[in-house]
Amino acid sequence: MAVRGHPALRLVLRQTLRGYGGDTQKIRQFSGVGTSLVYEEYGDPQKVVVQRETNIPGLKEDQVLVRMLAAPVNPADINTIQGVYAVKPQLPSVPGNEGVGEVLEVGKNVESELQPGDRVIPRVNALGTWQTHALAASSDVIKIPSGVDLVTAATIAVNPSTAYRMLKDFVPVKRGDTVIQNGANSAVGQAVIQIAAALGMKTVNVVRDRTSIRELKEHLTGLGATVVVTEAELRKSEEVKALPPPRLALNCVSGRSGTEILRQLTPQGVMVTYGGMSRQPVTAPVGALIFNDVTLRGFWMTRWNKEHFSHPERLHMLDELFQLAQGGQLRPPDHTLVPFSNFQEALKNAMPSEGMLGKKQILIF
Numbered sequence: 001m002a003v004r005g006h007p008a009l010r011l012v013l014r015q016t017l018r019g020y021g022g023d024t025q026k027i028r029q030f031s032g033v034g035t036s037l038v039y040e041e042y043g044d045p046q047k048v049v050v051q052r053e054t055n056i057p058g059l060k061e062d063q064v065l066v067r068m069l070a071a072p073v074n075p076a077d078i079n080t081i082q083g084v085y086a087v088k089p090q091l092p093s094v095p096g097n098e099g100v101g102e103v104l105e106v107g108k109n110v111e112s113e114l115q116p117g118d119r120v121i122p123r124v125n126a127l128g129t130w131q132t133h134a135l136a137a138s139s140d141v142i143k144i145p146s147g148v149d150l151v152t153a154a155t156i157a158v159n160p161s162t163a164y165r166m167l168k169d170f171v172p173v174k175r176g177d178t179v180i181q182n183g184a185n186s187a188v189g190q191a192v193i194q195i196a197a198a199l200g201m202k203t204v205n206v207v208r209d210r211t212s213i214r215e216l217k218e219h220l221t222g223l224g225a226t227v228v229v230t231e232a233e234l235r236k237s238e239e240v241k242a243l244p245p246p247r248l249a250l251n252c253v254s255g256r257s258g259t260e261i262l263r264q265l266t267p268q269g270v271m272v273t274y275g276g277m278s279r280q281p282v283t284a285p286v287g288a289l290i291f292n293d294v295t296l297r298g299f300w301m302t303r304w305n306k307e308h309f310s311h312p313e314r315l316h317m318l319d320e321l322f323q324l325a326q327g328g329q330l331r332p333p334d335h336t337l338v339p340f341s342n343f344q345e346a347l348k349n350a351m352p353s354e355g356m357l358g359k360k361q362i363l364i365f
């Protein structure tokens with residue numbers, strides 16, 4: 001895990017991270033002034049996102065005051081700020097869709113079991129996690145088990161949850177079945193590899209070629225990937241041919257890459273598109289539709305969460321994911337912890353450069 005920034009800052013950050021681990025940590029007094037990232041117009045995140053001091057008003061009776069601890073920068077956050085995402089928040093807006101915080105204060109009419117010191121993640125979309133302190137209705141946060149490491153807690157709600165739902169909800173896949181995916185080194189892709197391995201499924205993982213392809217293949221294989229191939233290797237790979245043909249394809253990239261994984265599906269297979277990283281449409285070969293009767297579906301975690309706002313299945317899913325994480329079967333993606341004040345660095349590193357993305361950027365407060 002890389003910790004970037006000035007050496008003094010690195011020391012503070014390490015001490016802070018150590019502090020976060022202990023259950024005996026004291027709840028700090030809150031002065032009423034927090035710091036938020038804000039954007040007033042859609043555009044290039046590095047230009048439109050600024051840091052502001054914010055006065056946090058008094059706590060209402062049904063609210064909790066949360067001190068944010070960690071929040072990732074996901075592609076959807078970037079696209080939302082750019083104004084090209086399906087969700088367009090009213091401006092000015094505080095970005096950040098997921099993260100983990102600690103409850104500092106609990107309103108006197110809050111009926112849930114929330115206590116100061118509990119760790120929580122947002123239940124609602126676009127809570128605005130890129131701020132040091134947030135007031136939220138108690139029903140808008142979910143208490144998580146103690147002892148979950150900070151990065152896992154901050155990143156569980158979007159990507160591992162998406163992977164989990166796509167593996168469970170579309171095709172009744174069972175142990176020994178094969179799942180194929182592109183964008184396999186994305187955070188979602190890495191969660192797919194690990195959850196599928198825990199469920200006894202085999203995975204064919206397609207990634208873009210790069211100079212460090214050997215290391216990437218080793219890394220994904222270490223997570224439990226059955227086969228890792230580049231886009232150019234997919235059609236010819238003997239290892240892929242030796243596996244049962246997949247009934248489920250998970251499409252992060254779309255464009256040509258999506259077409260290639262669609263071609264691998266068994267008749268009546270299903271391709272679930274959840275990302276368009278290539279910015280190209282999904283193109284289905286006519287033969288795949290006519291002769292193989294494949295189905296094209298889409299998945300959006302935000303919609304699933306809205307439809308399952310307080311459904312027990314949502315808590316069940318999170319429980320299972322936390323259990324996998326605590327059992328060492330679900331590790332967070334490769335990441336860099338970035339102090340909140342260095343948010344510009346996190347935004348810069350979260351933007352694709354020469355088409356390749358680096359490590360997941362995680363803001364630490």
Ligand SMILES: NC(=O)c1ccc[n+]([C@@H]2O[C@H](COP(=O)([O-])OP(=O)(O)OC[C@H]3O[C@@H](n4cnc5c(N)ncnc54)[C@H](OP(=O)(O)O)[C@@H]3O)[C@@H](O)[C@H]2O)c1
Nearest residue numbers: 162183185186187188208274275277278299300301356357
């Ligand atoms: N539908 C949903 O509910 C849902 C939920 C979560 C995420 N998503 C979407 O899933 C995608 C991945 O999210 P993430 O957080 O897992 O991302 P991430 O960890 O930042 O990884 C991004 C992935 O996209 C690939 N990529 C980037 N530019 C590309 C291009 N031009 N052509 C092909 N591949 C490219 C990267 O591969 P390289 O290493 O080769 O650059 C990497 O595998 C995003 O589109 C995100 O919006 C959707």
